[in-house]
Amino acid sequence: MKAITTAIIMIGTPAIADAETYGHMMGYGYGHGLTMLFGPVLWLIVLGLVVAGVVWFARQYQGADSGNSGGRGRHGALDELDMRLARGEIEPDEYATRKKLLGG
Template identity: 60%
Template sequence: MIFGPVLWMTDLGLVVAGLIWLVRGGDGTSSQRKASGAQSELDMRFARGEIDS
């Protein structure tokens, strides 16, 4: 009797965690790739003298 609500809360937590994982893009590598691409772009523009420090 007491384990019923605990199991429902666990199931609900897993569903919410799965939805968050899907919305954020799975494993998160796409956001890491964008960040490194942006950093390399800034490095190149700094090297060409287009921006100052």
């Protein structure tokens, strides 16, 4: 019991000895309660914006490389079908059949 009492006195002594300036970071350090609360939230928002910017840039860069910015959906399939007809890989009757199946 004596050891616990001694430890408590040793921990509390600096606060008692220098009561006026103890805890000097409270008014000048990282700020008051709201700043300390919203500081991490602000960093999470900044991190989220950076990640969103990187993802957006990567998608834009990938879209520029693929040749069409709209992706490879139904229009991409019709474009590919048009190119195969133009290269002579398929016959016009096969082209018409496949175009009808794609809904174009």
